[in-house]
Amino acid sequence: MKTMFEICPKIERLCGFCGKSTWNPMDDKKGSKDFLFCGMVSGYETRVDPLPECWLKMTNSQKSTYKKKKREEYFSLNKDKLVKDNVTRY
Numbered sequence: 001m002k003t004m005f006e007i008c009p010k011i012e013r014l015c016g017f018c019g020k021s022t023w024n025p026m027d028d029k030k031g032s033k034d035f036l037f038c039g040m041v042s043g044y045e046t047r048v049d050p051l052p053e054c055w056l057k058m059t060n061s062q063k064s065t066y067k068k069k070k071r072e073e074y075f076s077l078n079k080d081k082l083v084k085d086n087v088t089r090y
Contacts, residue, residue, distance in 0.1 A: 006036055010054040017055075018048060026077055045070035 001019040008015035017039035022030045025046055036048040040055045043066070050070070055063070075082045 001037070002034070004039075008036070008038070008048060008054070010048060010051060026074060028078065028081075043067035043070055044074040 001021050004019045005014055005016055006018040006020055007013060008018040015038075019037050019039060020034050021037055022032065022034055023037075024031055024033075024035065025044060037046050038048050038051065038055050039046075041051070052058070052062070052066070058066070
């Protein structure tokens with residue numbers, strides 16, 4: 001993280017969970033563009049821009065749906081990261 005306590009566009013004020021970095025979690029690379037990240041978000045996509053609203057104001061069902069959607073999006077962009085477990089049957 002470059003900086004913390006940034007102005008979050010979702011709540012339009014300073015937030016202790018909002019930070020800035022050049023890391024792009026969807027392609028696992030650093031770039032030249034700065035992204036705002038939410039420290040409260042868990043899952044594959046932690047940037048602020050794709051969030052429908054503040055993570056702290058979302059219901060558990062909205063959070064679950066968001067994480068599932070972003071997980072599918074992540075693996076569609078990074079097919080080499082998708083590892084299927086081998087199931088041993090006896």
